[in-house]
Amino acid sequence: MPDNTRIMTTLRHSPAAHRVVALAYDGLCTFEFGVAVEIFGLPRPEMGDNWYHFAVAAVDAGALRATGGIRITAEGGLELLADAQTIVVPGWRGAESPVPADLCAALQQACQRGCRIISICSGVFVLAAAGLLNGRKATTHWRYTDGLRERYPAIVVLEDALYYDEGNVMTSAGSAAGIDLCLHVVREDFGLDAANMVARRLVVQPHRDGSQTQQLIRPVARTRESRQLGQLFDFLHQQLAESHTVASLAQRVGMSPRTFLRRFQESTGTTPARWILQARLQRAQTLLEQTRIPIDLVAGQAGFGNAALLRHHFHQRYGISPAMYRKKFAEMAK
Numbered sequence: 001m002p003d004n005t006r007i008m009t010t011l012r013h014s015p016a017a018h019r020v021v022a023l024a025y026d027g028l029c030t031f032e033f034g035v036a037v038e039i040f041g042l043p044r045p046e047m048g049d050n051w052y053h054f055a056v057a058a059v060d061a062g063a064l065r066a067t068g069g070i071r072i073t074a075e076g077g078l079e080l081l082a083d084a085q086t087i088v089v090p091g092w093r094g095a096e097s098p099v100p101a102d103l104c105a106a107l108q109q110a111c112q113r114g115c116r117i118i119s120i121c122s123g124v125f126v127l128a129a130a131g132l133l134n135g136r137k138a139t140t141h142w143r144y145t146d147g148l149r150e151r152y153p154a155i156v157v158l159e160d161a162l163y164y165d166e167g168n169v170m171t172s173a174g175s176a177a178g179i180d181l182c183l184h185v186v187r188e189d190f191g192l193d194a195a196n197m198v199a200r201r202l203v204v205q206p207h208r209d210g211s212q213t214q215q216l217i218r219p220v221a222r223t224r225e226s227r228q229l230g231q232l233f234d235f236l237h238q239q240l241a242e243s244h245t246v247a248s249l250a251q252r253v254g255m256s257p258r259t260f261l262r263r264f265q266e267s268t269g270t271t272p273a274r275w276i277l278q279a280r281l282q283r284a285q286t287l288l289e290q291t292r293i294p295i296d297l298v299a300g301q302a303g304f305g306n307a308a309l310l311r312h313h314f315h316q317r318y319g320i321s322p323a324m325y326r327k328k329f330a331e332m333a334k
Contacts, residue, residue, distance in 0.1 A: 018189065020052045022105075023126075024074045025059035027093030028066035031175050032120040036088040039182040039198060047194060055080050059103055071245045081106045086116045086185065088160035089123035091175070092249045095147050099129035107132060111168065118170040118185065120178030127169065141174040179204060192286050228253040229267050240303040246272060267285050276303070281317055284310060288326040295322050 022036040041054035058064060065071055081087060085323035087110055092099070107130040111117055119127050124140040125148065127133050134154040139145075139161040149157040158164055163172035163181035172181035179202065187195040232253050236244070248273060250260035264272055284302040287293065293301075299310035307322075314322045 018050075018052050018085050019055065019083055020086045020088065021055045021057050021080050022088040023059055023090065024056050024064055024066075025093060026064045027097075028064055028070075028072070029093070029121070029175075030067040030070060031090035032090035032123065032178050035120060035175070035178045035182060036086065036090060038202065039179070039186065040086075040088070044198075044201075046197070047190070048136050052075040052086075057081055057084075059100060078102060081110050081115075084110060084115055085119065088182075089117065089126045090178075091121035091123050092125050095122055095125050095151075097125075099126050104130040114168060116168045116170070116185070118172070118181060120172050120181065121174050124148060124171045125151075127171065128155060128169060133171075135168060137164050137195055138169075138171040139164045139173050140171060143174075158174075184282070191289060192282055194277045197267065223291075228255075229263065236276060237279060240276070240283055241301055242271070242303070244276060277313065280304060280315060284314060285325070288322055289329050298322065 020036075020040040022033060022040070024033065037054070040052045044051050055076065056072075056078040058077050061077075063071045063073050087107065089107075097271040102124065105125070107117060111130075112130050117127060117132060118309070119140075121141045122144055124133070124138055127138070128148065128151070133152065133158075136155040137158055138148070139158040140148055142159065145157050145159045150156065161173065162177040163170065163184060165184065170181055170185070172178045183195050183199055183204075186198055232249065235252070236249075246257050246261060250257040253260060256261065261271070264275075268275055270278075280303040284298055284304070287298045287301060290296075295310065296307040299305065299307045302310065304310040304313065311321055314320070314325070318325065320328075
């Protein structure tokens with residue numbers, strides 16, 4: 001499974017007046033475009049005045065056809081990219097469809113000045129055509145990974161990742177993975193609580209590790225089991241500092257350990273141990289950001305038991321120590 005530990009090697013920038021521009025084009029992928037609008041373009045008064053400023057830039061002139069018989073008219077063209085701090089490229093109209101030279105040039109200029117550029121699903125082919133992924137790791141929908149590798153051999157194609165963060169260039173897999181990547185961006189810009197709030201509004205899981213496999217077999221959960229697992233997640237969030245075993249968790253939901261592991265994997269795409277570790281890391285991040293309590297108390301309240309264990313997992317995951325994370329976050333917040 002590809003490494004995606006590079007989620008937090010740089011700290012969040014100031015979100016004030018952060019401008020997000022999503023591309024629209026003839027043959028627009030409606031769902032992926034809708035993901036960008038929902039997360040970055042929806043008014044969120046509860047987030048205050050510094051939430052994202054959103055705009056849509058048309059790649060093609062005139063009314064644009066979108067999947068499902070929809071037609072849209074964008075508020076501007078590629079000139080809007082000049083002021084963007086984040087550019088979202090929804091799934092492109094086809095892996096074989098040429099990418100306009102003026103779009104490639106605009107993206108290259110944006111990348112050179114430090115703009116963050118993210119792609120959803122087949123949008124990766126636009127970034128690839130612009131040369132933004134040469135020598136970098138990237139992912140896309142599993143149906144397109146072979147084609148991407150063949151057409152752009154300079155890209156390190158990750159076959160089994162939900163999304164990948166390469167600093168100011170980020171890529172995601174199929175449609176729903178775009179939600180995961182966009183929530184990752186919100187976490188970087190506004191913090192864990194804000195991302196959780198947006199996820200709650202969307203009624204989706206707050207965090208799926210980018211390195212999770214794409215091709216999960218996820219049958220519709222039985223009603224009783226779905227309710228039990230939902231209650232279990234609530235319990236775990238409330239009891240992160242406690243010790244948990246597969247046997248104790250299985251007993252809590254009234255399943256055999258074998259059935260519990262299978263249902264948990266189907267529901268989350270990961271194991272109980274990895275899920276709990278990620279939840280504990282997120283709790284540690286929140287405590288480091290919002291409190292001044294000593295690192296050993298952060299470790300205890302987050303469920304790591306001691307500061308050494310917290311430092312090990314925190315550095316392994318984010319490439320930075322808890323103390324340095326707190327220091328840099330405080331500096332960015334000034």
